[in-house]
Amino acid sequence: MQQEVVLAMLAKEPSQGSQLRARLDRALGPLGDAMNDGQVYVTLGRLEKAGLVIREGAAGSPARPDRKVYVLTPAGEERVAEWLAEVSWPKPDLAEFHLKLTAAAAAGLADPIGIVDLQRRELLRRLRDVQRAAMAEPDHSDAGLLLEGIALRLQADLRWLESCERVWTDRRNER
């Protein structure tokens, strides 16, 4: 889990670790299951060490003086603002697969179309899992929106694989 995510989740209001966890679960739905509580607390510990958050006694809960809330420091607020303004996007790693096909064909080691087929099947099964998770979400859920994004990316990958298959089939037929 990226530190900035936990930091930004704190920006709404000073919160306990369990409240942060609940916020993440709402946003991620079934995808949140992979995360364990430990990850959130480890991240909070690191953020505290870096001076981006501090722990304070919770106001208004005198009955539970042991419960502490995490609060953003001014440096933490600044880091959140920077992170929100950053333009970053995960890089799709297609070159490796592309080169795998090229190398397999050049060396005559494997049929590129067979490689494409295996990959295609795997992506279709993943897409099925994603779609079933999306179908299980209530309408307009945050997690549903994330799942839609995953499904669209898989669809884009599948369409590219279709192009790969077409081109490599044509090349095989030309030989």
Added chain:
Amino acid sequence: MNEPEKAFVRARGLRKEYGSGEGLVRAVDEVDVEVARGETLSIMGPSGCGKSTLLHLLGGLDRPTAGELWLAGRRIDGLSERALAQLRRHEVGFVFQAYHLMEELTAQENIELPVLLAGRSPGEARRRARQLLDQVGLADRADHLPSALSGGQRQRAAIARALANEPQLVLADEPTGNLDSAATLEVLRLFEALHAAGLTLVIVTHDERIAATANRLISMRDGAFVDETHLVGGTKGNLADLAGLGS
């Protein structure tokens, strides 16, 4: 002429040609296919690959040029027009991209119509329509004309109509082609409920996201099958990894 009923739908060497001589087009070219009872099969391919024509053949909306076709163990490729119409009315439900609802009838009346055409009483038709509208979540839209319904609601009404005479087979041609993602999910949920109830579904689509929800996917090009994927069974990845949440 009857086959032991292993495959609910079975085609052998199915062919559909249009035109003649130089202009001869084989829209469906020697297709063999079997769909098990209770299976959801999707057929995917680019427009013009013959997938809609194949669906029409399977449902008796169109006649093959050659080949053999069985439905529920009964040979249907040689049926008379009259017998085919009976088959379409009682044994097959169709769902189309453009809904094909009667615009001058309410949602309720659209569903009653096939029940009445099947020779059942107005009271029965009314009850059946009410029950189906409830099942597809449109109980409060019964008296609306299709024009007063959203795309997703129209398609749900069309699915209810397809189920009017309790078919065992539902054939859907680009059922979500006109729908946004929320309405698409509603349609997929309905299909999942039909699957859970034991219906056999064949879905034709060019959208991988729809096709991937089936048990099995067949890819079609130039009138023929080029690939088949069994989709049930675990994947190596998990959802969180796909979202970039892996630790």
